[in-house]
Amino acid sequence: xxxxxxxxxxxxxxxxxxxxxxxxxxxxxxxxxxxxxxxxxxxxxxxxxxxxxxxxxxxxxxxxxxxxxxxxxxxxxxxxxxxxxxxxxxxxxxxxxxxxxxxxxxxxxxxxxxxxxxxxxxxxxxxxxxxxxxxxxxxxxxxxxxxxxxxxxxxxxxxxxxxxxxxxxxxxxxxxxxxxxxxxxxxxxxxxxxxxxxxxxxxxxxxxxxxxxxxxxxxxxxxxxxxxxxxxxxxxxxxxxxxxxxxxxxxxxxxxxxxxxxx
Amino acid sequence: xxxxxxxxxxxxxxxxxxxxxxxxxxxxxxxxxxxxxxxxxxxxxxxxxxxxxxxxxxxxxxxxxxxxxxxxxxxxxxxxxxxxxxxxxxxxxxxxxxxxxxxxxxxxxxxxxxxxxxxxxxxxxxxxxxxxxxxxxxxxxxxxxxxxxxxxxxxxxxxxxxxxxxxxxxxxxxxxxxxxxxxxxxxxxxxxxxxxxxxxxxxxxxxxxxxxxxxxxxxxxxxxxxxxxxxxxxxxxxxxxxxxxxxxxxxxxxxxxxxxxxxxxxxxxxxxxxxxxxxxxxxxxxxxxxxxxxxxxxxxxxxxxxxxxxxxxxxxxxxxxxxxxxxxxxxxxxxxxxxxxxxxxxxxxxxxxxxxxxxxxxxxxxxxxxxxxxx
Numbered sequence: 001x002x003x004x005x006x007x008x009x010x011x012x013x014x015x016x017x018x019x020x021x022x023x024x025x026x027x028x029x030x031x032x033x034x035x036x037x038x039x040x041x042x043x044x045x046x047x048x049x050x051x052x053x054x055x056x057x058x059x060x061x062x063x064x065x066x067x068x069x070x071x072x073x074x075x076x077x078x079x080x081x082x083x084x085x086x087x088x089x090x091x092x093x094x095x096x097x098x099x100x101x102x103x104x105x106x107x108x109x110x111x112x113x114x115x116x117x118x119x120x121x122x123x124x125x126x127x128x129x130x131x132x133x134x135x136x137x138x139x140x141x142x143x144x145x146x147x148x149x150x151x152x153x154x155x156x157x158x159x160x161x162x163x164x165x166x167x168x169x170x171x172x173x174x175x176x177x178x179x180x181x182x183x184x185x186x187x188x189x190x191x192x193x194x195x196x197x198x199x200x201x202x203x204x205x206x207x208x209x210x211x212x213x214x215x216x217x218x219x220x221x222x223x224x225x226x227x228x229x230x231x232x233x234x235x236x237x238x239x240x241x242x243x244x245x246x247x248x249x250x251x252x253x254x255x256x257x258x259x260x261x262x263x
Numbered sequence: 264x265x266x267x268x269x270x271x272x273x274x275x276x277x278x279x280x281x282x283x284x285x286x287x288x289x290x291x292x293x294x295x296x297x298x299x300x301x302x303x304x305x306x307x308x309x310x311x312x313x314x315x316x317x318x319x320x321x322x323x324x325x326x327x328x329x330x331x332x333x334x335x336x337x338x339x340x341x342x343x344x345x346x347x348x349x350x351x352x353x354x355x356x357x358x359x360x361x362x363x364x365x366x367x368x369x370x371x372x373x374x375x376x377x378x379x380x381x382x383x384x385x386x387x388x389x390x391x392x393x394x395x396x397x398x399x400x401x402x403x404x405x406x407x408x409x410x411x412x413x414x415x416x417x418x419x420x421x422x423x424x425x426x427x428x429x430x431x432x433x434x435x436x437x438x439x440x441x442x443x444x445x446x447x448x449x450x451x452x453x454x455x456x457x458x459x460x461x462x463x464x465x466x467x468x469x470x471x472x473x474x475x476x477x478x479x480x481x482x483x484x485x486x487x488x489x490x491x492x493x494x495x496x497x498x499x500x501x502x503x504x505x506x507x508x509x510x511x512x513x514x515x516x517x518x519x520x521x522x523x524x525x526x527x528x529x530x531x532x533x534x535x536x537x538x539x540x541x542x543x544x545x546x547x548x549x550x551x552x553x554x555x556x557x558x559x560x561x562x563x564x565x566x567x568x569x570x571x572x573x574x575x576x577x578x579x580x581x582x583x584x585x586x587x588x589x590x591x592x593x594x595x596x597x598x599x600x601x602x603x604x605x606x607x608x609x610x611x612x613x614x615x616x617x618x619x620x621x622x623x624x625x626x627x628x629x630x631x632x633x634x635x636x637x638x
Contacts, residue, residue: 075523090521092514094581094631095507103511104523106504116502 005030005198011060020046024224028198035209036202038219052084053077083165089156093145101126129158150181168199174208186212210235296575297587299626304590315604323469323479333596334489340570341496342540344588346533350513350580351407353537358418360560363545368435368555379447393538397531423557439553452550454481496585514581573623
C-alpha cells in the first residue's frame with residue numbers, strides 16, 4: 001500500500017476545445033491539509049467535480065490507498081470515502097439540525113415494512129456530533145436556518161465525516177464568513193485532519209489557507225503551478241503566484257503613486 | 264477523544280437544565296406550522312358558539328353536517344398539503360374528482376361491472392393520472408402549476424366528452440342499488456357508531472325523527488377517512504424516512520439530490536397521493552349521492568390548496584403539516600355550513616375564504632421568518 005491516501009496523477013479535463021484542467025497532480029497523506037488555491041476561472045470547480053465523481057477525467061488517474069480507481073458517479077466517490085462539501089452545503093434551512101444531518105441517510109428502527117425514522121437516536125447522534133465541534137445545539141430539532149453560517153458549514157462537514165469520509169473536499173468553506181466564523185470552521189478542519197482525515201481545502205483566500213495548510217497547490221488557468229510545502233513558501237509568495245498577485249502588486253504601485261501626487 | 268470527554272459531551276447535550284427546556288418547548292409550539300390553523304379553528308368555534316349557539320348548529324345533526332363537509336375537503340387538503348411540502352402543486356384535483364366519479368359510474372351502470380371492480384378501476388386510473396402528472400413535472404422540469412393546469416382542462420374535458428359519448432348525458436344515476444352487499448363499497452358508504460346514536464336517541468339526548476329514530480344516524484364515512492388520512496399523513500411526515508425526504512425535496516431540491524434523496528420518485532408518489540385522495544373524495548360523494556356528475560369537484564383543487572395554506576404550508580415548499588391542513592379544512596367546512604345558521608348571506612362565504620387565505624399567507628411568512636432567522 002502506498003503511503004499516500006489519495007493521489008491524482010496528471011488529471012486533465014477538456015470541455016470541447018476548452019482545456020479546463022491540464023496535468024494536475026496532487027498527493028495527500030492521512031492527516032494532511034492541502035489547500036487548493038486559485039483565482040476565479042482557474043479550474044477549481046472542475047477539479048472539485050472531478051474529485052466528487054461528477055466529471056470523469058479525460059486523462060490521468062485517481063489512486064486511492066494504492067489502488068487505481070474510476071468514479072462512475074458521485075455515489076462511487078462517496079462510497080470510496082470522498083466526502084465533498086459544496087458551497088451550497090446541501091442543507092435545508094427550514095428543516096431541523098437532525099433532519100438535515102441525516103437527510104437521505106436516516107437511521108431506521110422497527111419491524112420490516114413498518115420501519116420508522118429513529119428520530120431519538122438521530123437527535124442524540126446529531127447533538128453529540130455537534131457537541132464535539134463545540135457547537136452546543138440546545139435543541140437538535142431547531143431549524144438549520146437559525147444557525148450561523150459557520151455553524152452550518154461545520155454541520156455539513158461533520159455530516160460528511162460521520163458518513164465515512166476519509167478525504168474531505170471543502171469548496172470555499174470560508175468565503176461567505178466573517179473572521180470569527182471562518183476561524184471556527186478552520187479550527188474544525190484542523191481538528192478533523194488531526195483525527196486522520198485528508199482534507200482538500202479549496203479557496204481563493206490565502207489568509208485563510210496559509211495558517212491551516214500543510215501544503216499548497218496553486219491552480220492558474222487550468223494548470224497546476226506546483227505543490228509547495230509550507231516551509232518552502234511564504235504567504236506573500238503564494239499570493240503572488242495566484243493570478244491576482246501581479247495585479248495586486250500593480251495596484252499597490254498605483255496607489256502609492258496616487259498618494260504621492262495627493263501629498 | 265477519550266471516553267471521559269465523550270461522556271461529558273453527551274451529558275452536556277442531553278441533560279439540559281429545566282429552565283432552558285421549558286423555553287424551547289414554548290418556542291417549539293410557536294414554531295409549529297399548524298399553530299395558525301388551530302388558533303383560527305378555535306376562533307371560528309367561539310364565533311359560531313356566540314352567534315349560532317342556540318340554532319342547532321352544534322346539535323348532533325348539525326355537528327355531523329359541518330364535520331362531513333370539512334372531512335371531504337380535508338381528505339384532499341391533506342394530500343395537497345403533502346404535495347406542497349414536497350414543493351409542488353396539483354391543480355387537477357378537482358377534475359380528478361369528476362373523472363374518478365365517472366370511472367366508477369360508467370363501468371358499473373353501462374358495462375355491468377360489479378361496483379367493487381369499478382371502484383378499483385377508478386383508483387387504478389388515479390394512480391395513472393398521478394404518475395403521469397408527476398413524471399411530466401419531474402422530467403420536463405416545468406412548474407407543476409402549468410402542467411397540472413393543463414391536466415385540469417384535459418381531465419374535465421375528457422370526463423364530459425366520454426360521459427356524453429357513452430351515456431348521452433352529463434350525469435350517471437342509479438348507483439345506490441348497487442351498494443348493498445358489495446365487498447368494497449361499504450368502506451365509502453357506511454355510517455359508523457350507529458349504536459351510539461341509537462343509544463343517545465333512546466336516552467333522549469339527541470334530536471329524534473317523528474318515528475323515534477335519531478336524526479343523526481352515525482358518523483359519516485368521510486369523517487373516518489379524514490381522521491385516518493390525518494393520522495397516516497402525520498405519521499409519514501414526522502416518523503418515516505420518506506417523510507424526511509418529502510421535506511427535503513420541497514426545501515431544497517438540489518441539496519436533497521446531492522445527499523442522495525430520490526427527489527423525482529418522492530414527487531411522483533406525492534402526485535399519485537393527490538389523485539388517489541381525489542378518488543376517495545369522489546367515491547364517497549358518488550356513493551352518497553347515488554350518481555356521478557361530470558362537474559363534481561369543480562374548483563375543489565383551489566379549496567384544497569387554500570386549506571393547506573391556512574394550515575401552514577408554505578407556497579415555496581419544504582414546510583407545513585397534515586394536522587394544519589386538517590384544521591384548515593375544518594375552518595372552511597365549519598364556516599361554509601355555519602353561515603346558514605347566521606343572518607349573514609351565504610354569498611359572503613367566498614369573501615371569507617379569500618380573506619382567511621390572505622391572513623394565513625401573511626402569518627405563515629412571519630412564522631417562516633421566525634423559524635429561519637431567529638438568533
